[in-house]
Amino acid sequence: MPYWLEAVIDSFPYLLSGALITLEITALAILLGLLIGTFVGMARLSKKRWINAPATVYVEFIRGTPLLVQIFIIYFGLPSLGIYIDRFPAGVLALGINSGAYVAEIVRAGIQSVSKGQYEAARSLGLSHWQAMRYVVLPQAFRNILPALGNEFITLTKDSSLVSVIAIEELLRRGTIVISRTFQSFSVYSAVALLYFVMTFSLSRLTRWVEKRLAIP
Amino acid sequence: MGGKEAGDTMSVLLEVEDLWKSFGDLQVLKGVNMSLKPGEVLVVIGPSGGGKSTFLRCINHLEVPDRGRVVFDGIEVKEGKNINLIRSKIGMVFQQFNLFPHLTVLENLILAPVKVKGMDEVEAKDKAKKLLKRVGLLEKADAYPSQLSGGQQQRVAIARALMMDPKLMLFDEPTSALDPELVAEVLEVMKTLAMDGMTMIVVTHEMGFAKEVADRVCFMDGGVIVEEAPPEVFFTSPRNPRTREFLSKILGV
Numbered sequence: 001m002p003y004w005l006e007a008v009i010d011s012f013p014y015l016l017s018g019a020l021i022t023l024e025i026t027a028l029a030i031l032l033g034l035l036i037g038t039f040v041g042m043a044r045l046s047k048k049r050w051i052n053a054p055a056t057v058y059v060e061f062i063r064g065t066p067l068l069v070q071i072f073i074i075y076f077g078l079p080s081l082g083i084y085i086d087r088f089p090a091g092v093l094a095l096g097i098n099s100g101a102y103v104a105e106i107v108r109a110g111i112q113s114v115s116k117g118q119y120e121a122a123r124s125l126g127l128s129h130w131q132a133m134r135y136v137v138l139p140q141a142f143r144n145i146l147p148a149l150g151n152e153f154i155t156l157t158k159d160s161s162l163v164s165v166i167a168i169e170e171l172l173r174r175g176t177i178v179i180s181r182t183f184q185s186f187s188v189y190s191a192v193a194l195l196y197f198v199m200t201f202s203l204s205r206l207t208r209w210v211e212k213r214l215a216i217p
Numbered sequence: 218m219g220g221k222e223a224g225d226t227m228s229v230l231l232e233v234e235d236l237w238k239s240f241g242d243l244q245v246l247k248g249v250n251m252s253l254k255p256g257e258v259l260v261v262i263g264p265s266g267g268g269k270s271t272f273l274r275c276i277n278h279l280e281v282p283d284r285g286r287v288v289f290d291g292i293e294v295k296e297g298k299n300i301n302l303i304r305s306k307i308g309m310v311f312q313q314f315n316l317f318p319h320l321t322v323l324e325n326l327i328l329a330p331v332k333v334k335g336m337d338e339v340e341a342k343d344k345a346k347k348l349l350k351r352v353g354l355l356e357k358a359d360a361y362p363s364q365l366s367g368g369q370q371q372r373v374a375i376a377r378a379l380m381m382d383p384k385l386m387l388f389d390e391p392t393s394a395l396d397p398e399l400v401a402e403v404l405e406v407m408k409t410l411a412m413d414g415m416t417m418i419v420v421t422h423e424m425g426f427a428k429e430v431a432d433r434v435c436f437m438d439g440g441v442i443v444e445e446a447p448p449e450v451f452f453t454s455p456r457n458p459r460t461r462e463f464l465s466k467i468l469g470v
Contacts, residue, residue, distance in 0.1 A: 115313075115315075117311060117313050117315040118315060118317065120279050120311070120315065121309075121311060121315035121316075121317070121374075122317075122329075123279065123301075123304065124277055124279060124304055124307070124308075124309040124378075125304070125305065125328070125329035125333065125377070125378070125381060126301045126302065126304045126305025126306075126329055126333040126334075126381060127301070127328075127329060127332060127333060128301050131332050131333070135328060135332065136317055136328075139319050140317075140318065140319050143319065216318050216319050216361060216363065217361045217363060217364060
């Protein structure tokens with residue numbers, strides 16, 4: 001067996017468990033991003049300035065600065081302010097906060113895609129603002145934005161490779177470690193790429209499936 | 218109308234006083250006054266842009282009026298903790314039906330009673346089925362709105378509003394978005410409702426309905442109520458020239 005292949009096969013279990021860590025980080029960051037994005041997206045549409053202004057600043061700032069810099073600020077920058085966060089939660093936090101800004105814009109568009117009459121009908125029945133959002137507007141908005149959200153989650157999966165710079169042993173970091181031992185950069189990085197692809201492709205299939213399941217007749 | 222003796226105010230369900238509303242530079246309502254007794258059916262007609270819809274939407278504060286007040290069942294309607302409770306007692310039916318497309322007919326009906334009133338779900342479903350039967354759509358309980366015709370959707374929307382046991386029903390051009398052949402089934406349901414004693418304000422262009430069902434008809438134009446009279450007077454001897462002109466246009470006389 002050629003060495004380039006042997007290097008990949010021998011290290012495969014090690015890479016695979018790195019992929020699991022990637023999945024774990026991504027899943028947690030998706031949840032955080034969804035949570036932040038849903039509230040910020042709603043806040044962006046608020047007529048009250050003290051609610052929509054901070055939301056706008058957040059979205060613009062996060063979208064306007066590199067994710068890598070955001071990761072550095074949270075992991076290397078915060079300790080100089082006396083705030084220490086372990087590398088794993090720091091990575092999740094940076095990715096989640098970053099994704100939240102993009103999700104917020106998607107959610108905002110989603111809410112705007114639901115006709116105003118839906119909200120009014122809900123309010124006319126006596127539902128509060130939050131109930132109208134929770135039971136009437138958001139369920140429809142999320143159906144409409146599912147494809148866009150799927151896209152965002154795929155981007156996030158790939159972007160999670162950036163946290164390798166703070167030495168979280170996710171897929172890319174483990175690939176680099178294997179290469180430093182075997183010097184087989186082409187085959188090992190290709191294996192890493194393949195594993196990312198398996199994850200993103202599954203994710204895109206999963207979104208499709210959810211989309212179909214939730215489709216309104 | 219006999220003024221404001223004590224006995225009179227007791228029997229008033231809705232009192233609208235000097236309602237003003239503008240959108241930007243556009244003054245839509247310019248001092249609307251109206252009062253409604255329990256069981257009365259008021260039909261509002263008039264040209265589009267005359268303020269009919271805005272007037273209706275100001276009653277349950279879907280639009281917040283710039284000036285004036287609305288007193289419903291002895292309570293002033295305004296933003297605050299009460300508003301959801303007040304709205305739940307005022308049913309509203311929209312031109313575009315506004316059924317919730319992601320919920321089945323039955324789910325559309327029980328959402329508000331369960332979430333707003335805390336009604337038990339089984340009880341709510343029972344009630345929903347009774348109301349669906351009343352509007353002739355029991356067999357559509359598990360259908361989604363998109364699977365219904367416009368007329369059926371509007372009947373469901375009426376049933377949905379009735380789920381909250383409203384004391385007043387507002388109809389905002391309920392048949393204007395319907396194909397002509399579907400108008401009758403909706404008007405029929407509204408007629409039955411009126412005969413059962415529901416207090417109603419109906420904005421409509423259906424003059425037949427106004428003549429047959431209304432206790433009073435009012436003509437609204439330019440943000441004010443121009444003329445108000447019982448239908449037999451309103452349609453035969455309108456006093457105001459603007460009313461006459463409008464009637465002659467739409468009745469083709």
